[in-house]
Amino acid sequence: MSYVDLSIPDLALAALLLVVNGALSFALGLRFELSLAVAALRMVVQISAIGMLLKFVLGQTSPGWTALVGLVMVLVAAFELLRRQERRFRSWVMYGLGSAVLLLTGGLGALYAVAIVAGPELLSNPRYLLPVLGMALGNTLTSASLSLQTLAEGVELERGAIEARIALGATRFAAFSSLLQRAFRTATTPLIAAMALAGAVAMPDMMAGQILAGADPVAAARQQIMIMLVLAGAAALGALAAAVGGVRLLTDKRHRLRLDRLAQA
């Protein structure tokens, strides 16, 4: 094993490239130095915090801690999902839908992945579960968010066509079928692109991390394949669940279109 531990000065050196960028931005009046600095600082604080938190949680033996941290991760991801929507549903409903979708698909994906990688006896081991949950949530968040965004924007543009189908006796899902298709296609495009490019153009982050940490590249590749398959599956399910939930929010039991449920932007 050739694991390289980084010191604080090493990290400062790593920031040098960004500092050069910031200086250029300042010198040329591009005005992005401040947002660059804030984003970088935010990243440093968040990653350090999650590192320390994970160290603490990994030291605990009670599975309650794992569950608690997992739940907090889901709620934070749901908040982020809500923040990303330009045309929002009434927020508490949206928050509920987001949490449910993320918990269901991200959580199930993570549990399923860990059960395969590490074996079911390690399900309660936070060292496996939490990082996989984090990756699953990130993927599901992106696809669910794209799906809802496409749906919310499309429903205003295609309101007439959707209502025409409803007036002709279609169910709400039949009336939304072309929009649902589009939402699902938009949401899964990044997943398909990521799988198509993985390894050929972009080195997947997890595999890169494992190789940096001294793992056998072939073993790392196998883990990456497994994780990509499970994450893509979970994210696609997330997109579907979000779209179905979105249609239910935008219509009522009498299959009426209820745009009044979209908050005014």
Added chain:
Amino acid sequence: MLKVDYLSVRGLSPLSFEVAARQCLAIEGPSGSGKSRLLRAIADLDPADGYVFLEGVERREVPAQQWRRRVRYVATEPAWWARTAREHFPSTGRLERLLSSLALEPDKLDAPLAELSTGERQRLGLLRAIADDPQVLLLDEPTSALDPPTGALVEELIKFQILVGRIVVLVSHDAAQIGRLAHARLRLLAAEAPRANQSAAA
């Protein structure tokens, strides 16, 4: 028999009226007086308190899709979800006959909808709405985009629908058209509260 009982449409006081089969009720009133909202509420496209009965069955007693297959709202400007009109029609053998009754050539069915005139689309929208034989037609200004001769063809089609037993509720700004088609009329007043319990039984 279509029976509207204390139907509360936004901006109107509750309305009650009845229209029998083979009858046409015209709804008049200035723009913004709630004519379209009333039709939409009858088709259960907007939430509204109160009751609407068709042959004694209240709208909430049947699945919404089934209600709208029997009680059909026909918007002034029909909206489309596919490229050509044909994709919007149920497959029925009498489509060509319906088209010719409104002076539409059969090739209009396969032309891109964007290339048709507003009047052609309005006629196709009406045909789409009657192709699966709904019992009640709620027509929202069905001839607004048509010249007088074509409008007369649409009126003939509406008369035929009434003759074969349909119930028609017609929103129109054309007093002469109302005179030619309607058996009773209901006038909605602007802004201020309209008269409640207007009885327009035929």
